[in-house]
Amino acid sequence: MMQTDVAQRFIFDNTDIRGERVQLNASLQEALAPHAYPQMIKELLGELAAAAVLLSTTLKFEGRMTLQARSSGPVSLLMVECTDQRTFRGIARWDDEQLTPTTTGLHALLPDGHLVITIDPVKGARYQGLVALEGENLAESLSSYFAQSEQLPTRLWLSCDGNQAGGFLLQALPASKDADAKTTAERWQHVTFLADTLKQDELQSLPTVDLLHRLYHEEEDVRLFDAQEVKYVCNCSRERTGNALATVAPADLREMLEEQGQIDMDCQFCNTRYTFTEQDVASLLGEGETRH
Template sequence: MDLIQRFLFEDLDVRGALVQLGPVWRQIQRNRDYPPAVRSLLGEMAAVTAIIAGNLKTPGRITFQLSGHGAVSLLVIDCSETLNLRGFAKSEGPIVGNSISELLGDGRLLLSLDVEGMQQPYQSYVPLEGETIAAVFEHYLQQSEQAPAALFLAADGDNAAGLFLQKLPAADEKDADGWRRVHGLAQTVTPGELLSLDASVLLQRLFHEETLRVFEPKPVRHDYPPDREKISATLRALGREEIESLLADHGEVVVSDDLSNHEYRFSADEARALFDTPPPNLH
C-alpha cells in the first residue's frame, strides 16, 4: 500500500497508473470524524491527486481545491514532488446524497502548481463537470492535456485507490481498437478490487491479455510533523495586541493547521512568553 504503480501498454500507446493508499490515507483522516460521503469524496480526491502528481512532466507541488456552496464547502488535497500527501475537508449541516451537485452545489476546481524557479504558483480555475470525483477529474485531464482519459476511484475508512488510463497520440495508429478494448476492461474493476488487491494482482487480472510494461513503483507518504516554532513565529508576527485580544476572548490561543492535521494550543502564559523571549536565529 501507499504507492503509485505506473504502466504502459507497449503495443497500444496507452499509459496508466494505479495508486493505492492505506496508512497514508488513515493518517490524513486521523482524529477527523468525516461523514462517509465526505470521506469518500476526500479519499477519491487524494488518490487522483497522487496520480496526477506522479505523472507531472515537470515535478512540483500540486494542490487541488474543490469548493462549493453546499453542505460540503471545501475539499483540499496537496501533494509535493516527493509524493508527500496531505489534505482536509470542510462540511456543515446534514450530509444528504453522494453526488457532487448534492454535496457541493455549484462549485469550481482550483489547480495550483508550484514549480521550483517559478516566481509564483500557476493557478487555473475549472468549472465542475460531472457528478463524481472521477468524472470531474476526467474532464479536467481531457481539457488540460487534450487526450482521452479514464479514472476509476474508490475510498472507504481504511483505504483509497484509483486506476488511471490515458490514450496517447499514436494509439489509433498502433491499434485502432486498443483504447476501446482496455477502457472496457478497466470498467470491469470493482471498488473492492481497487481497495484490496495487490497492484500486480489487479493489473494481471484486468489486463492479462495485453502486453504491459510495469515501472518501478513510487512510494506515497504523509510526513508533516508538528512545527510549534513555526506557529510561534506566526503568532509573534500578529503582535502582542492581537494575542492579548484572543486571550481576553478565549483564555488561550488555539491554532489549527487543517492541511497538515495538527492543532496547537498556547496557554496565556505561553502566548505572552512569545514576546518576552527573543525568536531563535534562522540559518
C-alpha cells in the same frame, strides 16, 4: 508483506499509453483520524487523496500540488495537498444541518461545485486550473477536464470505502512520429474500455499486478515498474506556525494575550496545537521585553 500505501507506474511498451495505480490504506486512515468525518465525507476525501497522488505522478516537478473542491452545499470544502515525494494531507469542511443520511452523491454534497488544481513548484511559476464538478463522480469530473482541455488525454477511476482508497489512471502520451492516428485512437479506446470494467473493491484492494492481469491478460506489452511508497505527512511545525503568527499586527497579538493569557494555534489538517506564551510572542516580535 504486501505494501498497501503505494503508487505504481506501468506502460504499454508498444503504444503511447502510460498508467498509474495508487492504493491508500494506513496513510488514508492517518489523514482521517484527527477528524470526526461522516462516512460520506471520508469516502469523498479518500477519492480526492487518491486523485491528488495520481495526478502528481504525471507531473515532472519539485513542489506541491493542491486539489481543492468548494461548493455552497453540505460540503463546503475538500482539500488535499500532495508533494512530489508522494506525501499528502487533507481536510474537509461541512455543514451538519445540511448533511443528512439521504444526502448522497457528488451533486447533492457539492452542488454547483468546482475543483481548483494548483501547482506550486519550488522553481518556476505557479499554475492553477479550474474543474467544474459536472460528472457523476469525482473521477468523471476530472476525466472531463482533461477531455475539454488541450492537455494529454487522461482518464481516472477512483474508489474509497472510508478506510482504504484506490485510484487508476491512463494517459495517452504524445504520439511517436511513426504512429498511425487511427491505430492509436483504437488502442486508447480499447484500454480505457477494459478499465471501465473495474469494480470498486478491485480499485481499493486488488494488488496492481493482479489488477493489470485481470484487465490486460491478453496484452503482452504491459510493463510494471517498482512500487513507490505513499505517506501521510503533515508539514506543520511550531516554527511555521510562529512565522504565521508574526504576520499579525502586534496590537492584535497583545490584545489576544490580555484576553486569553496565551495564544493557541491549531493546525487545521492534523489538529496539533501550538501554544505561545507572552514571552514567546515577545520573541516573535523581536522585543527584548514584553510591552504592557
